[in-house]
Amino acid sequence: MDDSNVTLTAWSYGLAGAAYMAFALHLLRIGYWRMPGKAAARLLLAAVFASALWGWFGLADQFARTVFFMRLGALAELAAYACWFAFMLALLRPQAGAKPVPGLAGLRWLTAAAVLACLSLQVLVALKAGGFDERSRPVLLGWMVMPVLALVLVPGVG
Numbered sequence: 001m002d003d004s005n006v007t008l009t010a011w012s013y014g015l016a017g018a019a020y021m022a023f024a025l026h027l028l029r030i031g032y033w034r035m036p037g038k039a040a041a042r043l044l045l046a047a048v049f050a051s052a053l054w055g056w057f058g059l060a061d062q063f064a065r066t067v068f069f070m071r072l073g074a075l076a077e078l079a080a081y082a083c084w085f086a087f088m089l090a091l092l093r094p095q096a097g098a099k100p101v102p103g104l105a106g107l108r109w110l111t112a113a114a115v116l117a118c119l120s121l122q123v124l125v126a127l128k129a130g131g132f133d134e135r136s137r138p139v140l141l142g143w144m145v146m147p148v149l150a151l152v153l154v155p156g157v158g
Helices: 003-029 039-064 067-092 104-127 137-157
Strands: none
Touching (some): 003 039, 039 067, 067 104, 067 137, 104 137
16 A cells, blocks of 8 residues: 555544544443443443444554554454444343344344354464465455444344
């Protein structure tokens, strides 16, 4: 990449990290982590914080250009996806006495399986095992599945 693309990417990661961190600090300030019986509130805080970490690690990777920050960024991104998925699934949980949402259990299993598969692939990439690297088809497919799964969850929440 040329210098202008690296600068733009660094600014993008930095601004994302700062925005998510500001949002996380705001949620902490208004007491989201203390809300009794509100798992969704705590999951939102975790998702926002994990997204901030993803931004900061991405920024660090742009300056350091080491495998260490690249791996931390990938794990933070996966943690952010997992937390956002958990948050959306918590919002889909029916209220007391309400009819259960059809297919919710299957969606939970699918989401958990996708996150665990991506985590397993990232571990294999980090260990350089099984011939996997960042450009392997299963790894790229895993990264493509995450946003698609998020899009599947969003209509159910709204």
